[in-house]
Amino acid sequence: MQIKDIYTKLLDHFGFQKWWPVHKGTDRFLEVSIGAILTQNTNWKNVEKAIENLIRENVLSWDKLEKIDIEKLKKLIKPAGFYNQKAVYIKNFIKATKGQPKERITKDFILSIKGIGEETADSILLYGLDKPYFIVDAYTKRIFYRLGIIKTKNISYKKLQDIIQQNIPEDIDIYKEFHALLVELGKNYCRKKPLCKECPLNDICKKNLK
Numbered sequence: 001m002q003i004k005d006i007y008t009k010l011l012d013h014f015g016f017q018k019w020w021p022v023h024k025g026t027d028r029f030l031e032v033s034i035g036a037i038l039t040q041n042t043n044w045k046n047v048e049k050a051i052e053n054l055i056r057e058n059v060l061s062w063d064k065l066e067k068i069d070i071e072k073l074k075k076l077i078k079p080a081g082f083y084n085q086k087a088v089y090i091k092n093f094i095k096a097t098k099g100q101p102k103e104r105i106t107k108d109f110i111l112s113i114k115g116i117g118e119e120t121a122d123s124i125l126l127y128g129l130d131k132p133y134f135i136v137d138a139y140t141k142r143i144f145y146r147l148g149i150i151k152t153k154n155i156s157y158k159k160l161q162d163i164i165q166q167n168i169p170e171d172i173d174i175y176k177e178f179h180a181l182l183v184e185l186g187k188n189y190c191r192k193k194p195l196c197k198e199c200p201l202n203d204i205c206k207k208n209l210k
């Protein structure tokens with residue numbers, strides 16, 4: 001089984017996911033970055049509530065997030081959880097990136113900002129700046145392990161990212177869709193307790209728990 005066949009099967013099953021949705025009139029790089037920070041350790045529904053609060057208060061802009069009082073920011077992003085920490089991360093991010101030319105926003109640059117790890121950095125780079133970094137999250141590790149493509153779930157982020165990137169075309173749209181499709185599979189079928197019978201990959205999965 002080839003990794004690109006997994007992509008094709010998932011696309012046939014779920015269709016295009018068209019990630020990352022941003023609100024009309026907002027700066028894509030900014031909204032994706034804030035969303036990527038807010039989504040650490042929580043689900044997307046909670047992130048949406050926090051983003052909606054920022055939009056309602058008209059503060060989802062570089063200038064306003066730079067100036068906003070941190071206590072007010074904490075209150076607005078509270079639905080996303082870990083809001084004390086995340087407010088600091090957002091402030092750090094804005095301070096480091098505001099006004100920087102996009103060519104200077106490299107992976108090393110983003111990783112140097114306190115509070116930003118590999119997955120958050122790659123989400124920002126791929127969905128915010130259209131740079132070719134495949135995102136590896138917990139779903140990706142679990143699914144690739146169960147499929148038998150990797151032998152251990154303790155594989156490093158970079159190693160799994162390299163395996164995937166070396167086996168699919170270097171195409172931003174495929175990177176974006178494939179990640180979104182793996183999240184759909186993880187949420188709907190390849191859960192902690194997997195639903196293998198209905199899973200669209202059950203004919204090619206090594207760990208198929210029929």
Ligand code: SF4
Nearest residue numbers: 190194196199202205
């Ligand atoms: S067949 Fe089961 S273990 Fe394999 S990918 Fe699907 S849900 Fe996961």
